[in-house]
Each structure stands twice: as structure tokens, then as C-alpha cells.
Amino acid sequence: MLRSSSLALALFAWPTLAAADVLPDAERPHDWEPRDPPTPAPPPEKELPALALWLAALAAAALVTGTRTRLQERPR
Amino acid sequence: MTSPRVIADRFEVVTSGRSLKSLWWEQHYNDRPYGEDDLWTLAVDRRTGARVRVLEPPDGPVWSWAADMWTESVAHHVIAAAMPHTVPILHVGPGVVFAEPPPAVPRPRLRPAQAAACALAACEVVARLHAIGCGGECGRTARGFPAHDLTTPIGFGRHNLRMTQESGEWKIAWLVPGHLALADLDDDPPASEPDALARDLQDRLAGSILDEPPGDLPPKYDPHCDPIARDLARLAGFYLSLAPPARGQPAAVDAIRRLAAGEPVVRDVAGLARLLVELGPAGAWDARLSALPVVDVLPPPVLDWDHVIAAGEARLPDLVPRQRPYVVLPLAVAYHRRASLRAALAPDDALRDVDRAVELDPIAPHHVTRAVLLDRLGRRDEARAAIAAAFAAPEYTGAPTEDVDGFRLLDAPAVVLGDRERARAHATRGTIALRDGDLALAEHDLRRAVDLEPTAAHLHALAAAVYARGDLAGAAALEARAVELEPTSARYRWDLVVSLHRLGRRDEALFHARKLEAMEAGDPNGRARRIRLLGGA
Numbered sequence: 040m041l042r043s044s045s046l047a048l049a050l051f052a053w054p055t056l057a058a059a060d061v062l063p064d065a066e067r068p069h070d071w072e073p074r075d076p077p078t079p080a081p082p083p084e085k086e087l088p089a090l091a092l093w094l095a096a097l098a099a100a101a102l103v104t105g106t107r108t109r110l111q112e113r114p115r
Numbered sequence: 116m117t118s119p120r121v122i123a124d125r126f127e128v129v130t131s132g133r134s135l136k137s138l139w140w141e142q143h144y145n146d147r148p149y150g151e152d153d154l155w156t157l158a159v160d161r162r163t164g165a166r167v168r169v170l171e172p173p174d175g176p177v178w179s180w181a182a183d184m185w186t187e188s189v190a191h192h193v194i195a196a197a198m199p200h201t202v203p204i205l206h207v208g209p210g211v212v213f214a215e216p217p218p219a220v221p222r223p224r225l226r227p228a229q230a231a232a233c234a235l236a237a238c239e240v241v242a243r244l245h246a247i248g249c250g251g252e253c254g255r256t257a258r259g260f261p262a263h264d265l266t267t268p269i270g271f272g273r274h275n276l277r278m279t280q281e282s283g284e285w286k287i288a289w290l291v292p293g294h295l296a297l298a299d300l301d302d303d304p305p306a307s308e309p310d311a312l313a314r315d316l317q318d319r320l321a322g323s324i325l326d327e328p329p330g331d332l333p334p335k336y337d338p339h340c341d342p343i344a345r346d347l348a349r350l351a352g353f354y355l356s357l358a359p360p361a362r363g364q365p366a367a368v369d370a371i372r373r374l375a376a377g378e379p380v381v382r383d384v385a386g387l388a389r390l391l392v393e394l395g396p397a398g399a400w401d402a403r404l405s406a407l408p409v410v411d412v413l414p415p416p417v418l419d420w421d422h423v424i425a426a427g428e429a430r431l432p433d434l435v436p437r438q439r440p441y442v443v444l445p446l447a448v449a450y451h452r453r454a455s456l457r458a459a460l461a462p463d464d465a466l467r468d469v470d471r472a473v474e475l476d477p478i479a480p481h482h483v484t485r486a487v488l489l490d491r492l493g494r495r496d497e498a499r500a501a502i503a504a505a506f507a508a509p510e511y512t513g514a515p516t517e518d519v520d521g522f523r524l525l526d527a528p529a530v531v532l533g534d535r536e537r538a539r540a541h542a543t544r545g546t547i548a549l550r551d552g553d554l555a556l557a558e559h560d561l562r563r564a565v566d567l568e569p570t571a572a573h574l575h576a577l578a579a580a581v582y583a584r585g586d587l588a589g590a591a592a593l594e595a596r597a598v599e600l601e602p603t604s605a606r607y608r609w610d611l612v613v614s615l616h617r618l619g620r621r622d623e624a625l626f627h628a629r630k631l632e633a634m635e636a637g638d639p640n641g642r643a644r645r646i647r648l649l650g651g652a
């Protein structure tokens with residue numbers, strides 16, 4: 040009688056005992072994680088300003104700095 | 116009578132290895148001493164009839180699955196490297212089958228040149244292991260604690276790093292991956308060898324050997340020690356165990372002594388090998404020295420992710436719920452790792468991997484990667500849902516275990532998100548919002564990403580959001596910072612040129628346009644060339 044009740048008690052308590060077993064916690068292996076996970080694609084490239092604006096900009100810039108930069112570029 | 120277990124249709128198991136715990140129990144309560152053979156699974160090779168030893172976890176506990184995968188990966192690397200200093204491996208997975216190693220003899224006393232030759236061979240093994248990220252005491256968990264379930268499979272004791280004599284020459288025969296339980300036997304007093312004891316006593320009386328107080332040695336298990344420094348100290352200690360420091364020896368020996376005591380004399384194994392070469396015959400080992408990989412920072416462990424994933428998926432169906440997290444969590448990380456490696460070239464395959472990672476372990480980083488991949492593939496609605504799931508995922512999450520009769524048996528550990536991962540989540544949501552035209556959300560998220568991690572990519576994306584909202588000066592300032600961080604990126608410089616031009620800061624725009632032209636020299640589709648064509652120059 041005593042033996043069977045002990046057995047019943049052990050069977051009843053088994054899940055709790057099993058859960059309380061001294062096991063290490065399950066972990067995500069830190070070293071396995073990707074060092075460079077994918078990152079979002081960059082936003083779309085800016086559109087070129089209107090042709091007229093560029094023409095004006097380059098003409099003005101050439102007037103101001105054109106001569107000086109040419110000298111720097113070709114010192115030989 | 117049951118038929119004997121056979122590994123890989125080739126190795127017939129004679130006895131299975133037992134755990135140290137059960138052997139200790141028997142020793143204490145039944146007074147039964149144990150030896151090395153009790154800790155190994157012993158088998159016989161059907162092809163040759165030779166005895167082999169199998170390194171396998173006793174009773175196959177599932178909780179060490181990730182560590183077992185790492186051990187098997189190291190074994191594969193050892194086979195590929197075909198080093199003459201390691202015990203031959205005949206089969207890998209499950210377990211590692213070694214050819215019968217030489218017996219674990221006590222450390223012999225050698226002349227400095229002989230000891231240096233053995234230590235150099237050990238250096239060659241360790242340098243190659245460091246190159247694949249194997250070294251040190253053990254890995255770290257996400258919370259920074261030592262991960263005792265991810266031990267590093269290298270043992271420096273006499274039962275793992277064995278010595279054997281071939282035609283009068285001492286050589287090493289190292290068990291790699293090591294059988295770490297054998298370290299328990301390393302401290303046993305070795306079988307007394309009368310000649311060695313007498314020689315040792317004579318040397319000590321003559322005063323030619325210096326007594327090394329054991330307190331000078333570094334602690335055996337120090338998880339906070341740098342992994343490479345720890346291995347250097349062990350290697351130096353190995354040399355000293357073969358040739359104890361004596362009076363009148365070269366300066367290299369003193370450097371090795373200090374290294375063994377934990378002083379940072381050299382930074383890598385190649386550095387230690389250079390010290391050892393000084394003790395050997397002149398010029399004989401130069402070729403070996405130059406072939407050594409130089410590793411002063413341990414890289415992340417190199418595993419075969421296809422193999423890990425296949426093994427994990429094969430293991431899952433047999434597990435009961437409380438065992439699942441030990442395989443599910445590492446398996447999900449492996450899927451995430453493989454997805455990251457495939458993302459650029461095979462985004463569809465990468466997406467399949469990360470889908471499975473999310474299914475196994477729905478944590479924020481996996482959701483974020485899924486959102487990134489969906490966004491790249493143009494599946495915007497799904498990307499939006501995925502990034503929303505990333506922000507909805509609690510940081511403290513449970514693995515998807517089944518409840519058994521109302522018992523929730525094991526919870527998965529907390530997910531700790533670093534600033535970098537948070538920044539990636541915000542950058543992803545911000546970029547998707549920018550594409551959707553939700554500029555306020557885009558600016559908010561991208562600003563947060565920049566605060567958390569001010570990279571050029573984040574600054575550039577924030578600049579795009581700010582630009583779209585009409586703040587050209589703000590955009591130009593951010594783009595200038597991005598260009599400063601990555602001056603070689605033509606893309607960032609181009610966007611800066613456009614912003615400066617629209618602001619009317621033409622000198623600055625021209626300065627960057629010229630730089631851009633120089634960077635894209637020879638590229639007919641270069642952005643700067645387009646400006647030139649438009650300008651008619």
C-alpha cells in the first residue's frame with residue numbers, strides 16, 4: 040500500500056520535478072548572431088534639378104572659380 | 116539480447132561513455148574508482164578492426180545541442196586543416212570519432228629546443244583554431260554572462276594535449292575538439308616514474324631548476340580573461356611544463372614565464388611562436404612561423420550553417436516541449452545568420468530563412484530582418500506588417516512551447532536589444548515610411564536611429580526625409596556629416612551636391628561635384644558626368 044502510494048505520488052509530481060531539474064537556461068547563442076544583419080535599402084536617389092538651373096549654376100561657377108582651378112589642376 | 120549500437124554504419128560501440136557526475140557518485144558511494152576509459156564511448160572500426168574513441172555527450176542531452184554543433188564544426192575544421200599534430204578524426208556527427216590516441220603520459224622533461232618544437236606545434240594548432248573563432252574559456256550569453264553551454268573545445272591538460280615519442284623524438288598528439296571531462300583526471304598524481312623523480316630531485320638539489328610557486332599561475336577558469344590571452348598563457352605554461360625555467364637561459368624563456376603568469380608580453384599566437392623560434396635551431400622553423408595566421412582579436416565562430424540547420428530540423432520532431440527551447444532558440448539564430456549572409460545575393464532564399472526564424476522564435480531582430488528583406492523585394496504591405504510586428508514584439512518573450520496540462524514548463528530568456536539593433540528597427544520603419552510618403556513618421560524614426568547610432572547610412576536616410584519635408588539646410592548639414600563619415604561614397608556626395616545647389620551654395624556644390632567627378636573618373640554613367648553634359652562643358 041505504502042509502496043503504491045509512493046509510486047503514485049512520484050508519478051504525480053514528475054512534471055514539477057522535471058521542470059525543477061537543474062538544467063542551464065536555454066539561451067540564444069550570442070556568438071552565432073549575425074554581426075551585420077541586413078539594413079534597409081537607401082532612399083531613392085535625388086533627382087537632378089532642372090536643366091536651366093544647372094546651366095545657370097555652372098556658368099556662374101565657371102566665371103568665379105574656373106580660371107583658378109584650372110591653374111591648380113595644371114601646374115606643369 | 117540487443118544488437119550493439121553502430122555509428123555511421125562503421126563503428127560498433129562496445130561501451131558508452133558515462134558522465135563525470137555518475138562516476139563521482141559511484142566513487143563516493145560504492146568506492147569504485149574510475150579511469151579514462153569510463154569517460155569515452157569505446158568502439159571498434161568494422162573496416163579495420165581497430166579500436167576507436169568517440170567523443171559524444173553522455174546520454175545525448177539536448178540542452179548542449181548548440182555546444183555540440185560547435186564541437187562538430189571544430190572537428191570539421193580540424194579534418195580540413197589536416198594538421199599532423201592532432202589525433203586523426205575518422206567521422207563527425209553525431210559525436211566525433213577519433214583514432215586511438217597515444218596514452219596520456221606525464222609531461223616529460225625536455226631540452227629547451229625540444230620543448231620549443233612541441234610548443235610550436237601546439238601554437239600551430241591554436242593559431243588555426245583562433246582563425247575560426249575557437250579559443251578562450253567559453254562564449255558569452257546576450258546578457259554578458261559566461262555561456263557554460265558553449266564551452267570552447269580545447270583542453271591543454273595532459274589527457275587532451277598528449278605527448279608521444281616517435282623514433283626518439285617527442286611530439287604532440289592533441290585531441291581537438293577536446294574531451295573536456297578528461298581534465299578531471301589531469302590533476303591526479305601521475306604514475307611515479309622513478310627515473311624522472313630522481314632526476315628532478317637531483318636538478319633541484321643542484322639549484323638548476325627554479326621552484327615555481329603555484330600561486331603565480333593564472334586562475335584556471337577566469338571567464339573575464341581575454342580569450343587569446345588565456346590561450347597564450349596556457350601555451351606558455353605547456354612549454355614550461357616540458358622545460359622548467361632554469362638559470363642562464365635566454366631572454367625568450369623569461370618572456371614565456373611572464374606570459375604564463377598572465378602578463379601581456381605578446382598579443383597573438385604568432386608572437387609566442389616567434390619567442391619559441393629563438394629557442395630552436397637557427398632558421399629551421401622560419402617557414403612554419405610565416406605560415407601561422409595572425410589573430411589578435413577572436414573572430415565570431417565559423418560554423419557550417421547549412422549543416423547546423425539540417426541537424427536542428429532533424430532533431431526537432433523527437434523533442435518533448437520542455438526540450439524544445441534548447442534547439443529552437445539556437446536554430447532560429449542559425450536561420451537568421453544564414454539569412455543575413457544570403458540577403459545581398461539571394462534575397463528570396465534569405466526571406467525563406469528568416470520566415471522560419473520568425474516562426475521558431477518571434478523576437479524583434481528577426482521581424483526587423485524580415486521587414487528589410489520584404490522591403491527590398493518590393494513587397495511593401497508585408498514589410499509594413501513585419502516592422503509593425505517588430506515593434507509589437509515584447510522584449511521579454513517566450514519560446515513557442517506547448518503547454519502541457521497547464522504547466523508552462525520553460526520560458527525562453529529575455530531578448531536584450533542593444534542600441535544598434537534598436538537603431539536598425541527605427542531605420543527600417545523610417546525608411547519604409549519615407550517610401551510610403553509618411554514624412555513625419557519617417558523623420559521621427561530616422562532621427563531616433565541617428566540618436567542611437569549615428570552612422571552615415573542613418574544620417575543620409577534622415578537627410579532624405581528632412582529634404583522631402585522642405586528643410587534643405589537641415590538636409591545639407593546631415594549629408595555633410597554622412598560625407599564626413601564616408602568620404603568615398605559617391606551616393607552621399609551626390610545628394611549633398613543637389614542640396615547645396617538648391618540652397619544656392621554653388622561654390623560648395625561645385626567643390627563636391629569636382630570631388631565626385633574625380634571619384635567617378637572613367638564611369639560613363641557617373642553622376643558628375645551627367646552634370647557636365649547638362650552644363651555643356
